[in-house]
Amino acid sequence: MPIDFSLTEEQKQLQALARRFAKEVIMPVAREYDENEEVPWPIIERLHDVGLLNAIIPEEYGGMGLKMLDEVIVGEELAYACMGIYTIPMASDLGITPVLLAGSEEQKARFLRPLTEKPALAAFALSEPGNGSDAAALKTRAVRQGDYYVLNGTKMWISNGGEAEWVVVFATLNPELRHKGVVALVVEKGTPGFQAVKIHGKLGQRASGTYELVFEDVKVPVENRLGEEGEGFKIAMQTLNKTRIPVAAGSVGVARRALDEARKYAKEREAFGRPIAEFQAIQFKLADMLMGIETARMYTYYAAWLADQGLPHAHASAIAKAYASEMAFEAANQAIQIHGGYGYVQEFPVEKLLRDVKLNQIYEGTNEIQRLIIARHVLAE
């Protein structure tokens, strides 16, 4: 049987757990954390309690060893309740992934095990104030001095940056070497000279903490370097090739929520003497949403499956991420349209869906960068 779309019994249970968690724990408070621009620690603690936090850490380091397919199943459910809150565990996985890909046994034990023993987060720092898509143009400097690297520079838009136990920081040993000069260093919270400044005023995903990280003569021990000098850029790209798959999954979750809210409203709201769901103009929007959700979910599962099989997945994760995030943005947009004026105010949940999912088109590589990755794949033949 070469193709099988069924979930295993454990995956169904995992999905049920995440769905219930989303509904009972996240949904009732999502609006409040969004309004207050506050990181929801009680939810992070509950995620840890039920085993859903940092669950991609392998069992030998105290984690659950979740595969990418498991992760996307969970991601869709959590993002259904709040994309901003889902970004917190998702960005922690983003920080964990380079350690999984390039860390030594000793580093994995040292950095990963503590993240399984208590509610704790990791983070990933690549973007800078002056560069995002041109990742190889980074300016944060690492200079080797004996057993240390001395780190100077600023990182920007770092999810979990102020909460994380440690941050994987990408720095250059020599800017002229561009991507060949990059080194990946694990910087632990509280290291002298390392400061995190919270960024306020975000459009959406306001429950996740986004930070500017400042490094002033920060001494990072050589044993915190992942891989070799010059391998940092490759580690960063391999990480993002994996972790943009959960961004796609989160997008599917947001779109599913948009459809559910739009359906509910369309069946209740009346115009011209009947529920607006009876009008084809509304029905076509609902149908388009479902077409997008189903195709994006299937493709996201496919990208996850490739990653789990150890097969090349860079183009597939790029397609999943760009396609799903654009589909979800449009689904949220149409959900607002169906709600009319009510969709434009906070009394209904659809305006938040649009604000939140906009970020899915930007972070972990803008959708323009995804298209470059896809085009490169096309032209390589």
Next chain:
Amino acid sequence: MKFVAVIRQVPDGESRLRIQGGKVDLSGATLILDQMDEYAVEEALRLKEKHGGEAVVVGFGPERAEEAIRTALAMGMDRGVHVVFEGFADPVAVAEALVPVLKEEAPTLVLTGGQQADWDSQALGAALAEGLGVPVVAWTTAIELEGDTAKAKHDLDEGAEWVRVRLPALFTTQQGLNEPRYPTLPGIMKAKKKEIRKVQAEVRARVELLSEEIQEKQRLGRILDGKDPVAAAEELVRLLHEEAKVI
């Protein structure tokens, strides 16, 4: 000590049910461990954690009901017994099919939800107790073991009473007894390795199901005229208090 929770699988409260050919069609419904039974599972786990022993989940129903048994195992129950039966069985017949299995298990306490969603007329608990020849305390909100007896709080319409029964005994559970835990991810992984023993049910049905239909709830559609807001508010409070009896 051995604590047994008897569970059933039911449609999620938000599932939309349809009638097909005079029968409820569950094919599109999400099926879950009955929430009333979740209190039974949680209580069995708490009693085991406090007093030691074994917590066993016994499920009745078709093959798919194994999912609900797995959920209980993921919550922490030690092992499961699945009494397999496809089709409709009335609660007394279900009890008769379960009694031999329960007698074999010889539990100290049997716990089961006060009712199965809305399908068993609240009869399963009482019928099981009758079949086992043990005392039953229905609709409990507290259970305490004291030697070879148990003290339990039993809800009445307008109050509650504490009773004492000799063990073994059966208790039916409901909201207020405890706060059921989540089946955690580690629990789900461990549940894979736990035993579920399958027993083919012998059912002697006394009731034949002819057809089913879904009750259509009509709204009262009462609209208060808000021209005088004070009078409208007073009338609303009166209606909610005297007619709807919700405040």
